[in-house]
Every structure is written in C-alpha cells, then in structure tokens.
Amino acid sequence: MRIGELSRRTGVNAHQLRYYEAQGLLEADRGANGYREYDESAVLRVKQIRHLLGAGLSSQDIAYLLPCAVGEAPELPGCSELLTAMRSRLRRLDEQMKRLAQSRNALVDYIDAAERMGDASYPPFDDAAAEPVPA
Secondary structure, three states, rough: OOOOOOOOOHOOOOOHHHHHHOOHHHHHHEOOOOOEEEEOOHHHHHHHHHHHHHOOOOHHHHHHHHHHOEEEEEEEEHHHHHHHHHHHHHHHHHHHHHHHHOOOOOOOOEEHHHHHHHHOOHHHHHOOOOOEOOO
C-alpha cells in the first residue's frame, strides 16, 4: 500500500509516517516509480508506535522497544533491558512533572500575592501580545 492508504487506515498523516520512517520505526520499500510501498504489517506497526508515543516514550525509546512489541496495545516482554529503558523514561517523566508542579505552585503564589496587593495601575496586559501594552 502507498503512504496515503496507510495514512487513511491508521489516522496518522503522511508527514508523521515519513518521520517514523526517518527515525527507523517504520520500513517502506520503494516501487519502480519511487513511491513508498508498505506491507500490511505497517498498519499494526503504526498503531504500536502511536500507543508507545502516547505513553511518553521518545522515538529512540520506541526504536529500542518495537522489535519486542506484540499486538496493537502493544504488549512488551518483561526482559531486564526493556524494563530498564521504560523505568528510565518513567523517572524522566516524574522529574518533569515535579518541575511543572513546582512552577505551577510558584505561579499560584505570585497570582495570590498580586491579587492581595490590588490594582497598582499597571498598563493593561494584552494576552495576544504577551507583554504589557502602554495605556
């Protein structure tokens, strides 16, 4: 099948499919006309990639995990190398979430403090411009 059909069958746009191919996640043969040609297994592979991306894994992580993936969800065997890779990604996500929570809490504190101080006659703030607009 060509890239357009794979896109229709998976709901993933052609640009993303080409990206997956460039990252080594998806393979395509080239027809005599130079068009990408995917076999039927590409549909399952794309679905696996989407699920793993949804879990927050990087394309590098996915390239490492895909050879062991079974089924659409996919299921992954519990071998130590795979578990190490997934635990490493989980730690990175936990660290990012901690930093985001800290940033959120600091922002809430600033908002609370500003609301307690009341209107200090600052110039109006235009969200679209993302900086104060002169009065």
